[in-house]
Amino acid sequence: MPSKQTLVLAAAALTAAGLGAFAAWRLQAPRTLPQPASGTLLSEPRALADFTLVDQDGKDFTNAGLQGHWTLLFTGFTHCPDVCPTTLVEMSNHLAALGAEADKLRVVFVSVDYERDTPDTLRAYLGSFDARIIGLTGSEAQIAEAAKGWDAHYDKFTESNGSITIVHSAHVYLMDADNRLAATLNFQEPEAEQLAKLKRLLAAKPNN
Secondary structure, eight states, rough: OOOHHHHHHHHHTTTHHHHHHHHHHHHHHHHSSSSOOOTOOOOOOOOOOOOOEEEEOEEEEEEGGGGGGGGEEEETTTTTTTHHHHHHHHHHHHHHHGGGGGGGHHHEEEEOTTOOHHHHHHHHHTSSSSSSSSEEOHHHHHHHHHHHHOOOOOEEETTTOOOOEEOOOOOOOEETTSSSSEEOOTTTSSSSHHHHHHHHHHHHHHOO
């Protein structure tokens, strides 16, 4: 497991131009999900539809496995050049900084690249981040159904050189211990602000 310093340095080395381009797309992407002020609890948390995916060990995983814990969930893919590794670094750092409070959390990375991101690929990829992060994948239909539950958007493109890339929602969705959407974290917020909001949310509504 890399040190926290190594993870932070890895994040700093990511391409700023790529982050800016993705952020510009994200502001234009269609959204049906109500967007609360980042890190603020929704006045009426929204229940999520049931989903079934496969974890990085090849075992079936449903949202019932998240019951009783706060969950930080976000979508992406292992070939993502910037947003996904940055978010995974941030989530790893949050888990380390929260100490014992991190036991209230589950961090879940859902790949929307059903063709390339097998359980083995996810397990190898997540080995560079906090070991508590859960990786999920599945069939095209399973991923589409799950993503629809929290209104995550993604589109696959083939570049001129033949490589495949996926543009996807960059929100981190925060679910409460009853599997309800409670808030979102903003990808563009400084890491310290994200952590402060997480601490407030955890303190406001303790784990069941």
